[in-house]
Amino acid sequence: MTETPPQYPSDRKDAELSVEEARKRFIEAWGNFGNAWGINRTMAQIHALLLIEPEPLSAEQIMELLNISRGNVNMNLRALMDWGLVARQLRLGERREYFVADKDIFQVTKKVVRERKKRELSPMIELLDELGAVGADQKDPKARELNHSLTRIRRFAGSADRVLESLIRAEESWFFKIFMKLFR
């Protein structure tokens, strides 16, 4: 923030503006995207910003670039670190903390899958197991339908769980090799 950024040559006159515009549009889109999937918009925007930033950024810089408050930045950076998507980075002789995002999009996916599986799928499976036996022995249609529905869902959830677990464990190359062959 205190230093003047160096000027780089460019073929196009409007290049500098265009890059800024593109960055802005991507950050917005990533924010909306995350939001639609139950991730706080600001958290996703900070993530987007760090994804396209060549250098680590300080909380101060994020505040200014995204126009959000100190507390908000702090809160969401912590969440991003909890998810393993962003790491703190210290610089020798500097007091201020900097932050970088893991730029490997496959790693990002794995971490998001791991986190949400733990938070949402696993509790659902536990519940389904707990309710699994209810109504199995009864003739009441309500009981029977409940039992059948829960059994089907439980079976499906188990499959999903295994697929996701494999995804989380997969090595990037292996995963892509198989998938790229399978899917077009």
Next chain:
Amino acid sequence: MTETPPQYPSDRKDAELSVEEARKRFIEAWGNFGNAWGINRTMAQIHALLLIEPEPLSAEQIMELLNISRGNVNMNLRALMDWGLVARQLRLGERREYFVADKDIFQVTKKVVRERKKRELSPMIELLDELGAVGADQKDPKARELNHSLTRIRRFAGSADRVLESLIRAEESWFFKIFMKLFR
């Protein structure tokens, strides 16, 4: 609501209560689950209710069973029908409309995937294509990092898109055969 439900025999004294309790717990859990994934809690609860209900229900019955207003039921039933998860069912000689859920959980998954792919993934891919060229020719690190990030994300989004498209088109048995062999 106006007719007395028939009594079914059961091995356990507390069976009736237990089934009701289980139904309630499942509906709640499904509501929270949907909510975490960006689906309105009530919409998910109505879906859960119809999933475990042996008979079609009217809007009136849903209102009473879930304790929600007429307008709310109407709105969310419409959304569920838009997603293709619930169908209207008319009875001969009856004016009132009834609703049933598609009980095939694999179909449900496919429909949800299709809908969200259309609403969220496709627009993101369009944007990435649009922004794809920005900064490719520049030396400015910001431009280069933006370009690299967007290229990586674009490539990944394309893979995800193809995988999901295959899932949507897959026959259940085929899907499971392949996946069960691949994963564990």
Next chain:
DNA sequence: CTCTGCTTTCAATACTTTTTGAAAAATTTG
């Protein structure tokens, strides 16, 4: 056409989640 019974709409309200910003806590430096 009018009554009746049901569905749909939507402005107002209630509820939930996010954001702010100032104060407190923590950490480094001299």
Next chain:
DNA sequence: CAAATTTTTCAAAAAGTATTGAAAGCAGAG
């Protein structure tokens, strides 16, 4: 240790989302 700088916390405010309920709309029956 106190001063300086930075991070963290959290109650209050703002923003966003869901829900209500009364009124309007619609369709079949008489």
